[in-house]
Structures are given as structure tokens and as C-alpha cells.
Amino acid sequence: MNILLPVFFHSAMGGLHRHILSSVKAFIRENHHVTVVCKPGPFADEVERLGGKVTRTDYSIEDVQRVIDEIMGNSFDIVYAHPFDSRQLGLAIAESKAIPFVLVIHGMYYDEIEQYHSSVSRVIAVSEQIATYLVEHCPAIESKLTVIPNGVDDAFVPDATSVSSERVTGLFTSRLDADKLFILDVFLDALEDERVRSLPIDWIVVGDGTQRKKYASRYEDAIEGTDQTMEWLGWIDQDDLPEAMRRADFVIAPGRSALEGMAVGKPTIAVGSKSYQGLVTPSTWNDIASTNFGGIGTKYDGYTSGQIGDAILELMDETTRQELGRFSTSLVDEHFRDQGAQLLLLSLLEDVRQEGVEAIDLVHRYPHVRYDELHVRRANRICSWKLTDREQRLDVMREELEATKRLLDELQAIQAEQSAEISHLRLTIQRLSDATE
Structure with missing residues (x-):
């Protein structure tokens, strides 16, 4: 199989990265080809070190257009995607190429799956309660849902010796x-x-x-x-x-x-x-x-x-x-253990590849997609305008608050001066009074 694996993340490394690296190792070990779409950094370098191909992107709208052009020129059998920005990219590629799309969900989120569940071949949840959470949100995916727990690499084994200590x-x-x-x-x-x-x-x-x-x-x-x-x-x-x-x-x-x-x-x-x-x-x-x-x-x-x-x-x-x-x-x-988890994943991907998908009539669908695109852009622009206006009003309020604080400081300074003068007058009066007695 030739697998496209898009993944989006904020941090440089973490559990998500180790999850994907385990899959990349398994794909390559079984003589499959994998291309990972991700941000540049140590994770991308590690994928290449393992023998995978990497397409680097910052996932900005402009750069994703470049990535799509690059990927569409290649042949893939399946898209195995992770959520959010990478899911959006992977789903667009899968629909355009009429190839299966598999999504893995790692936590308590559903990544707007109700909007595109009909285009998903399988959904993998990493635990039972995550699977239940997804079905509660989108019952239509229940028949497509599989639980494959995280696996641990064979390098994680106990130490042969154990030393007792008071600490x-x-x-x-x-x-x-x-x-x-x-x-x-x-x-x-x-x-x-x-x-x-x-x-x-x-x-x-x-x-x-x-x-x-x-x-x-x-x-x-x-x-x-x-x-x-x-x-x-x-x-x-x-x-x-x-x-x-x-x-x-x-x-x-x-x-x-x-x-x-x-x-x-x-x-x-x-x-x-x-x-x-x-x-x-x-x-x-x-x-x-x-x-x-x-x-x-x-x-x-x-x-x-x-x-x-x-x-x-x-x-x-x-x-x-x-x-x-x-x-x-x-x-x-x-x-x-990771070997069992990766065997389940490879078996699922092979089953999905053999099942294939029904090609989308892109000509018929184009006006609907184009309307959604224009509508989202318009909504985003209106939201941006509102946010800008809100920030401007907040700036005015901040300036007014600062001016009020400055005025209050001036009044407190005047009050302090007046208090000092009053204290001085009282002291003077007391001295004059003492002098006349």
C-alpha cells in the first residue's frame, strides 16, 4: 500500500508523535510506503530517519494549496489521517482521488465528524469510552467504528535488577x-x-x-x-x-x-x-x-x-x-503491546483498501462545495470585522480607564498635598495657641 498520513500538532513532540512513529515503523517493516504531511521539526526528521517520506507544511491556507498540488500528482491507495487541520487536508485529497479515508480519534473530541461522516471509510478510537463518546455525538458512524488501543514498543521492558532504598x-x-x-x-x-x-x-x-x-x-x-x-x-x-x-x-x-x-x-x-x-x-x-x-x-x-x-x-x-x-x-x-495494535491497524487498512470507495461526482457536487466555501469565507470575514470592532472598542475603554486612573492619581496627589497643608496649619495654630497661653 501507498499510505498518505497527514497529521497536525502544536508541540514538537508528545504521545501523538510516538503513536504515529510506531505506525510508520510498522508500515515500513511490512514493505508499505508512507508519506507523512506535517510541520517541519524533529518529528519530521525522525520519520525520514525511519524511511518514510515527509511533506513539510505549516498548515497555513496558502501553503496547504501548494501541498495539495504536490500530493495530487502522486498515487495513493488510502488516507490515514489524524484530526483537525490534517483531517481537512486528508479528506479533501481522499474525496478528490476517490480513495478510502480512515480517521483516528485520540481523545474527547469529535472533530465535526457529523459534517463528513459519509466520506469516512473507518473511524478508529483508541479506547472504549472515546468510541462511546463519538457514537453519542454522531450515531451514523457506529457501523464504521473500531477500537484499537495504543500499543507500547518492545523497548519498554522491566530492569532485571531491583535495588531497595529508604528513599x-x-x-x-x-x-x-x-x-x-x-x-x-x-x-x-x-x-x-x-x-x-x-x-x-x-x-x-x-x-x-x-x-x-x-x-x-x-x-x-x-x-x-x-x-x-x-x-x-x-x-x-x-x-x-x-x-x-x-x-x-x-x-x-x-x-x-x-x-x-x-x-x-x-x-x-x-x-x-x-x-x-x-x-x-x-x-x-x-x-x-x-x-x-x-x-x-x-x-x-x-x-x-x-x-x-x-x-x-x-x-x-x-x-x-x-x-x-x-x-x-x-x-x-x-x-x-505495539505489535498487536499495529497488526490490527494494518489489517483494517488492507480491508478498507480492498473495499474501495464510490467516486464522488465532483461536477454535480461543485456548486454545493463552492457555496459552502464562499459562505464560510463570508462568515469568517464578518467574524473578523466583529472581532476588530470589539478590539477597537476595548482599546477605547482601556484608554478611558487609563485616563480615569491618571485623574484619580492626580486627585489623590492633590488630596495628599491638601492633607499635608492642613496638618501644617493645625501645627502652626497649635504653636500659636501654645505661645499665647
Whole structure:
């Protein structure tokens, strides 16, 4: 197969990137060809290092026109797309070339699927609750929906040796960006928990992003005056991540990272961008996995301060850590290894390729598409006008507020001067009065 794989992202690296790199490896290993459409950077370079082809774009409207012209000159059997801007590009290519379109959904969003579900051959959800969420929003896709959980690379295996220590090492990993604030705040709740602050924990933080500076300060303040330490590793290469996780006695992580921590034999506390799921145990793992380890939920409304502290306290017992570590590894080996996930994906793509799609009558559809395009452009322009007008009015209000503040400052200065003069007059009168007595 010749596979077109468009993907859009904001951060340089993260779980989404590792998900795609695993698929790229599998495609190439099975002698398929893959072209990834993505932003330039380390991810694009890694795809090329693995043997994939890359078309780089910033996903601006102008540059996407260039990319479409370039891609339309090539032959593809299928489009395997990820959401948002990349889905828009992939769907346009798939419809124009009359080839199957497969979309994968990673979290609690539906990417406006109700508008184009008839053009989708299959939808892949990475967990059961994400699949349920999609069907609730768009029942028409139920027959096209498949659940393929994230898989963990075989490099993530336990260390053969285990050293007992009076100190405990906890590893926290997440992308440190605005869409992960719930995860960052839950970890902060752990650090500020007085019960946790009294424990001899050495923290390792893996991750980076726009919120790092702010949260690094908060985290360091939280452990000040305790017997705890914090080591910041930032983003580390995928090849180095297993070894970093093996240094820990337990892991706090979302999504794929939670699975990776479990794979190396560490008890894991799952907290994702949408919910806190807690310690992964024999009695909780199924429900936690169905959320993609925190990818579905109500964020702060579903979390009570101290919950993560309860889990950390439970992990202070070495026997508990060892038992949960062994369980975690066996669970990943049985249900979440990457080889199984990629075999399911390849089988699905092959089935879809053989099924094919019915070509769209583009001549008949053109006036409808053109109307939608013009309507959207007009709506965007009106919205832009309204936003500009709003900003202008806000600027006027800001200027008026500043003028009011300046006037208030002047009045306060005059009042201060008058108060000083009155005090001086009172003092003078008092002196004259004293002199006449």
C-alpha cells in the first residue's frame, strides 16, 4: 500500500508523535510506503530517519494549496489521517482521488465528524469510552467504528535488577502545555499535600512545553523545606525514555506514557488531560484503560484534592510496589503491546483498501462545495470585522480607564498635598495657641 498520513500538532513532540512513529515503523517493516504531511521539526526528521517520506507544511491556507498540488500528482491507495487541520487536508485529497479515508480519534473530541461522516471509510478510537463518546455525538458512524488501543514498543521492558532504598523515586511525565493544565495541577496537588511532603521522595520530571517555567516555579516552591528533590529532564529521546522510567519506583502519567511506565514494571497513577483515574490495579485497569488513561472525563469536577496523595501513600509500601509492578508488566504484555495494535491497524487498512470507495461526482457536487466555501469565507470575514470592532472598542475603554486612573492619581496627589497643608496649619495654630497661653 501507498499510505498518505497527514497529521497536525502544536508541540514538537508528545504521545501523538510516538503513536504515529510506531505506525510508520510498522508500515515500513511490512514493505508499505508512507508519506507523512506535517510541520517541519524533529518529528519530521525522525520519520525520514525511519524511511518514510515527509511533506513539510505549516498548515497555513496558502501553503496547504501548494501541498495539495504536490500530493495530487502522486498515487495513493488510502488516507490515514489524524484530526483537525490534517483531517481537512486528508479528506479533501481522499474525496478528490476517490480513495478510502480512515480517521483516528485520540481523545474527547469529535472533530465535526457529523459534517463528513459519509466520506469516512473507518473511524478508529483508541479506547472504549472515546468510541462511546463519538457514537453519542454522531450515531451514523457506529457501523464504521473500531477500537484499537495504543500499543507500547518492545523497548519498554522491566530492569532485571531491583535495588531497595529508604528513599523513593517518583517520575512525572506530561507535555507541559495549556491543554494539559489539569494534569499539571493534579501533580501540584500531590506536591502540596502535607502527607506527601513528609515523604523521602526524589522526583523526576520528564516533559516540556509552554507552561514549564510557570509550573517549575510552583513545583519547586511546593517542595521547599521538605526532604524531597526534583530533577528536570525536559524532553528526552524515545530511545532514552525506557531507561529514565526504570529509575523510578512509581510513575504518574497520562495516556501512552502511563502504558510505557507500566511496561517497564512500575506501578502507575493515571491522570490524563480530562480526568484523574488513579492507581492502575487488577480491579481498576479495565475502567481506566477504557478512558485511555484519563482521556475522557470532567477534569476538576471529577477530582477531589488529596486523591493522588492517597495513591502515593499506598505506594510507600515496597511490597505493594513490587506486586503492582509485576502486574503492570503482565497486563501490558497481554493487552497493550505495539505489535498487536499495529497488526490490527494494518489489517483494517488492507480491508478498507480492498473495499474501495464510490467516486464522488465532483461536477454535480461543485456548486454545493463552492457555496459552502464562499459562505464560510463570508462568515469568517464578518467574524473578523466583529472581532476588530470589539478590539477597537476595548482599546477605547482601556484608554478611558487609563485616563480615569491618571485623574484619580492626580486627585489623590492633590488630596495628599491638601492633607499635608492642613496638618501644617493645625501645627502652626497649635504653636500659636501654645505661645499665647
